[in-house]
Amino acid sequence: MTSCRGCTSDRLLLFLPLGNHPLANGFLAEDQLDQPEPRFPLDAYVCLDCGLIQVADQVPPGYFRHYVYIPSTSAQMHAHFEALAQVATRQFLPSPDDLTIDIGCNDGLFLSFLGDSGRRTLGIDPATNIAELARARGVEVVNEYFTSELAESIRSEHGPAAVVVTTNTFHHIGTLDPFTDGVTKLLADDGVFIVEVPSASEIVELNQFDGIYHEHVSQLTVKSFVDHLGRFGLEVFDVEQLPVHGGSLRVFARRRGDGPTVSRRSQELIDVETRLGLFSAETYDAFRSRVERLREQLVELLAGLEQEGMTVAGYGASARGNTLLNYCGIGPETLDFVVDRNPLKHGLFTPGMHIPVVPVERLLETQPDYVLVIAWNFADEIIAQLDDYRVRGGRFILPIPEPRVVS
Ligand code: ZN
Numbered sequence: 001m002t003s004c005r006g007c008t009s010d011r012l013l014l015f016l017p018l019g020n021h022p023l024a025n026g027f028l029a030e031d032q033l034d035q036p037e038p039r040f041p042l043d044a045y046v047c048l049d050c051g052l053i054q055v056a057d058q059v060p061p062g063y064f065r066h067y068v069y070i071p072s073t074s075a076q077m078h079a080h081f082e083a084l085a086q087v088a089t090r091q092f093l094p095s096p097d098d099l100t101i102d103i104g105c106n107d108g109l110f111l112s113f114l115g116d117s118g119r120r121t122l123g124i125d126p127a128t129n130i131a132e133l134a135r136a137r138g139v140e141v142v143n144e145y146f147t148s149e150l151a152e153s154i155r156s157e158h159g160p161a162a163v164v165v166t167t168n169t170f171h172h173i174g175t176l177d178p179f180t181d182g183v184t185k186l187l188a189d190d191g192v193f194i195v196e197v198p199s200a201s202e203i204v205e206l207n208q209f210d211g212i213y214h215e216h217v218s219q220l221t222v223k224s225f226v227d228h229l230g231r232f233g234l235e236v237f238d239v240e241q242l243p244v245h246g247g248s249l250r251v252f253a254r255r256r257g258d259g260p261t262v263s264r265r266s267q268e269l270i271d272v273e274t275r276l277g278l279f280s281a282e283t284y285d286a287f288r289s290r291v292e293r294l295r296e297q298l299v300e301l302l303a304g305l306e307q308e309g310m311t312v313a314g315y316g317a318s319a320r321g322n323t324l325l326n327y328c329g330i331g332p333e334t335l336d337f338v339v340d341r342n343p344l345k346h347g348l349f350t351p352g353m354h355i356p357v358v359p360v361e362r363l364l365e366t367q368p369d370y371v372l373v374i375a376w377n378f379a380d381e382i383i384a385q386l387d388d389y390r391v392r393g394g395r396f397i398l399p400i401p402e403p404r405v406v407s
Contacts, residue, residue: 001056004047005176005218007227012054015284016044016209016291021326022351023059024213024319029347033354042323044212050228051221051278053200057174059214064126064145064172074341076381078109080244081167084194085113088163092192093119098162101154101186103146104169108134115139122158124150151182160188167196171218180232184255193234193253195225201276202247204283207401209291209327210320221278222269225251226262235259236266244377295328298403302334302372311368312397314338315382316375317345317357324374324399326352335372339363363389370405372397 003010020039028037040058047054088100096118102111105123107130114121115138123141125131131143144150155161164186173179183193200219203211211219218224226236238252262270277283305312314321317340325331331353338350339360348357363371363386371386373379376398383396383406390396395407 001045001054004050004052005054005174006052006220006224007047007050007231009047009049011048012045013048013281013284014043014045015281016212016288018042018044018209018212018323018327021213021323023063024215024322024351026351027317027345027348027357028351028354030349033349037351039352040214042212042214044209046284047224048279048281050224051200051273052224052228053203053212053219055212055214055217057217059174059217063215074378074381076244076378080242081110082113084110084165084167084196084250085117088165088194089114089117089119092163096120099158099160100163100165101158101161103164103166103183104172105134105139105141106130106168108137108139108141110165110167111139112137122154122161124154146179146182148178148182148185151185155186161186161191162188163192163194165194168198170195171197171216171220174217176218176228177231180229180234184232184234187255189255191254193229195251195253196242196244196248197251199241199247199249200224201273201278204278204287205276206247207287207290207294208247209287209294210324210400213319213323215319220249221273222249222251222266223273223279225249225253226266226270229253230256230261235261235263237263238265239269294400294402298328298399299330301397301403301405302330305370306334310370311336311366312370312372313363313366313368314355314372314374315360315363315386316340316373316378317342317348317350318375320377321374322351322353325350325355329353330372331355336366336368337362338374360385363394367392367394369393370395370397372399374399376400 021042022037099120101122103124105125111121123139124146126145131141134141197220198211200221234253235256236253240250242248314335317338332355335355337356337358345357
């Protein structure tokens, strides 16, 4: 990589070479296990001007046409999107005719809350299988990749949008400029752009290296939003910090008026990022050392359990989990299986390490001694859900921010 995809600076630092990894959502069917599995270097860079953490875009074209992550399997995400719908309705959608467009609408969960209250909505998502799920909820979906040209045709057909939302999508975009250009074409003059993404500062502070994978080509700071959106005449006027996905940012932007280039709220948060060292190389050197230590500790802990004859299974066949498993080299000799609530993944094998993915019920049927909570970002929900397993003596291993056992 030679220049930052957000702000175009060339001050990029390669700080975390994670090795060669398969695509994190490239789950395999049994008959694919003996076929060659493409791997791509997972090298994390940071822009020392805006703090954008980035990996090269190596995801093949068409990859997001069939997708296996859906938020609806999590109760936490239901509550999250319901709350976002309330915020949008109260603050930015005074009339039922106001249009909300969700780019990367996934299975339509967010838009369904707006639709239920009589608001006009439109979803955009390239995944054919998932667009069908959204339509089943009654959400109108354009089943295409979002481009500047698509934005123009949507605007001429549906009119300008009062709100454009994109959750858990912006950091998947390899070339941000045409995407943001398209957003400006959709937005009404007084429209609001709301973006939610995992926060780069949480990743660095809390050792969340597993949030880095080929689909997550960018991890954003507030400064990177301000710099990038500013290049398209948009100003960030508010930012919230959210607990989902290990710590996320919800950014509110609108067309820049006559006020200052950087709003006061944005500047306060940029000052915090500066104090955290997100624009200095030493911070990332220290981060790499902590991640390497985490790997040693986790591998040692699991090897010790194996020597004691303990059985261990995993919870969460998540994309981020595959960075953790592949980087630490944790395979089926260590984890008998990985459970997941998403039925689209049952019967498949994790990319790279080839661990079978099975329904959650398997944990209660076989009662392994330990569960490695690979989806540690949902740990509270998972541990509460597995109360029967815990009461019978089952214990949990949380890998991040440092490996530890919870019983
Ligand atoms: Zn930058």
